[in-house]
Amino acid sequence: MSKVSNYRYIDISLIYITYSVNSRQKYQFLTQVNYVSTNHSYYSQKQTHYTIELFQEMKYKHLFFDLDHTLWDFERNSSESLDEIFHTLSLQDHGVSSKQQFIDTFIKINTHLWDEFDRGRIHHSYIRANRFLMVFDSLGIPCPENHLEIGELYLHTLPYKKHLLHGALDMLGYVKERGYRLHIVTNGFTEIQARKIASSGISHFFENVITFETANAKKPDPDIFACAVQQANASKGECIMIGDNWLADIIGARNFGLDTVYYNPSGLQFDENPTYDIRLLEELKTIL
Numbered sequence: 001m002s003k004v005s006n007y008r009y010i011d012i013s014l015i016y017i018t019y020s021v022n023s024r025q026k027y028q029f030l031t032q033v034n035y036v037s038t039n040h041s042y043y044s045q046k047q048t049h050y051t052i053e054l055f056q057e058m059k060y061k062h063l064f065f066d067l068d069h070t071l072w073d074f075e076r077n078s079s080e081s082l083d084e085i086f087h088t089l090s091l092q093d094h095g096v097s098s099k100q101q102f103i104d105t106f107i108k109i110n111t112h113l114w115d116e117f118d119r120g121r122i123h124h125s126y127i128r129a130n131r132f133l134m135v136f137d138s139l140g141i142p143c144p145e146n147h148l149e150i151g152e153l154y155l156h157t158l159p160y161k162k163h164l165l166h167g168a169l170d171m172l173g174y175v176k177e178r179g180y181r182l183h184i185v186t187n188g189f190t191e192i193q194a195r196k197i198a199s200s201g202i203s204h205f206f207e208n209v210i211t212f213e214t215a216n217a218k219k220p221d222p223d224i225f226a227c228a229v230q231q232a233n234a235s236k237g238e239c240i241m242i243g244d245n246w247l248a249d250i251i252g253a254r255n256f257g258l259d260t261v262y263y264n265p266s267g268l269q270f271d272e273n274p275t276y277d278i279r280l281l282e283e284l285k286t287i288l
C-alpha cells in the first residue's frame, strides 16, 4: 500500500479485439495499467484479459428434430433387437444360418419399405405384415408360421433400446441451454416413438412430439409441418427442421417453407442444397 501512495498517477489504457466464434460475436478486452511513481522512475505494468461474449439474437426459436437415424440410433437398436429375437425364437432351427445375415437382410428390406412409405406407395400396416416375410423370402428360407409373432416381438423389443447417435445427447443439452425450444417431428407411431424417446432418456428436452398419427399426415406432406408449427405456436421463420431423410425431412420441410439442416453423415449429393448440410451432429453448434 505504501508503494501505491507514492504513485503520481495511474494510466489505464484499454484495447479491444473482436472476433466471431460459432456465429457469436466475442470481444476480448485487454487492459493495460501503468503505475507511474512521483519521481517518474518507477514504472510497472499489469495486463488483464477479459472476454465478453455477446449473443446475437437467435434467428430460430424452435428446432424440429426427426427421431430415427437423426437422434435415436435405429440401426444399432434394431440390430440388438434382432440379435435377441434370433436367439429367443431359435431362428437357427428355422434355417437361418447366420445371425448377421438375418440382421443385414432385415435392415436392407426395412429401409426399402420405409422409403416406399415415405413416397406414399405403401401403408404402415403393409410394413408390419410383410417385412419378416420378405426377409425369409430373401434368405431363401420357408417362412416360419410364426412370422407375425416375430414381427410383434420386434415391435415390443425395439422401442426399449436406448442408444442415441454419437454426439446427440451433448448437442441436445447444448441447444436446450442456449434457449431453443425443441420438438420431434416423426413418421413413426405415437406410442412407439414415445417409448423410444423415454428409453433413451431424452423426453425432458422436447415440448411436443408430432407423429403421423397426431398430425394425420406424414413427412414430406406439408400438413405435418403445419401441425408442428401450430403446436409450437410459432411462425415458419422461427423454425428449422433437422433430419437425415432427404425427401421426408428436407424436401418436405422446404416445400412447406422451413429452413432445413440435412444430417448427412454419408455426404450424399443432390441437385439442390438444404439450408445447412452437416456430417456430424456436433456441427449444429456452429449453426445454432
Ligand SMILES: [Mg+2]
Pocket (backbone or CB within 6 Å): 066, 067, 068, 069, 070, 243, 244, 245
Ligand atoms: Mg430419420
